[in-house]
Amino acid sequence: MNTTSNSQSKTGKSGRWKFWLSLLLVVAAVVAMVAIPVFVIMPFKAQTAAGVEWSYRLRRWSPLATVAATILFLTLCVMLWRGARWPGRLAMPALLAPLLAVTWFARQNHFEWMFNPLPTADYARAGEAGSVADSDMVMAIEINGDAVAFPVRQMAYHHVVNDVVGGKPITATY
């Protein structure tokens, strides 16, 4: 061990590769964590019960894990920066980019990018609903005398509508 030759005592040359490896592993781990559920939970693919369960776990923890990974990553960068040469200094932002991307993605619901949720449910009177054809299907409910129709063509896009019908909070799904 040569502790006198260099001022960066904490990250002395011999141990630096471990920090670089950690940097890579941190990024690889959270990228995998965020990417796996995207590939498992894909339309027109079969899902297994275990696949769905693991996707749930990964989605559940990825918002927290990505932030923790980012903090860890930046800490490692600070430790490595001073002793690093230019290729190393370039590698740091290059690795940070995917890390930030997945940190952001972990907070997104990409299914709602494709199928926008309905911000507020507005209604028309039965006789004034110009957007619905007579032959269109509707999902109809009646609670406490409040009769509401959810046109299937709209529901097949939004999939979920949260609202109150006849004083009861309901969720229409299709």
Add this chain to the structure above:
Amino acid sequence: MWESEVEGKRLTFHLAGINNQNFIMRDEETGTWWQQVSGEAMHGPLKGKKLTQVDNDELTFALWKRENRQGRVLKPDERVKQNYETADWEEKYAKLRVITPVDPNDKLSPRTLIAGLVVNGKAAAYPLPALEKSRLILDNVGSDRGVTPLFIVLGDDNKSVRAFERAVDGRTLEFYVKPGISPIQLTDAETATTWDFTGKAVSGPLAGKQLKKIYALKDYWFDWKIYHPGTRVYTLGESPPQSKP
């Protein structure tokens, strides 16, 4: 269609994924994942809970409007209107792939539309093609927990389906569709009462009586059978199994 309160807590649901072509929803309050078709919590803090179903009809707009002049209709979202399904969406969907395993001995093709119902813990499925031919099917559905005489009927729009119990005051009736009448009218062999599509006796000896509605879901066969294994599939011309006294 579900009640969105679970144990006194109001949940707000979002589309959150897909599980073998049936979607997964997530509530923003607890983060639990729910299966849309069954209302069951699959994973998360509320795992094992089940949402309470709100019975809904699937009707044509014309038929619903006829029955609910004072009703209200969900308005389209102007921002995404162009993404809504086109009028021919049913034909389009019927051609989509099915990714769940297909049983070669299955009487029905995966994308056959069925009207499914569950009574006394027993599931029964009535293929839409059979309903289109016979319009009204008399059946008895049940197990040792009890048998319920019922019928399922297709509206004169060829799309709207309703099911009702066919016992009135302890007497089981045989229902028929009156031919050539629009809107559709039903009658029973025992009393010759006239009934409408809402299950109400409009004239005749039993006028004023209301049949008890049974929740029937229109679904693709491949999807229904995943969540209702052991479903009895009705075949055209089959006579209803005997109801025990």
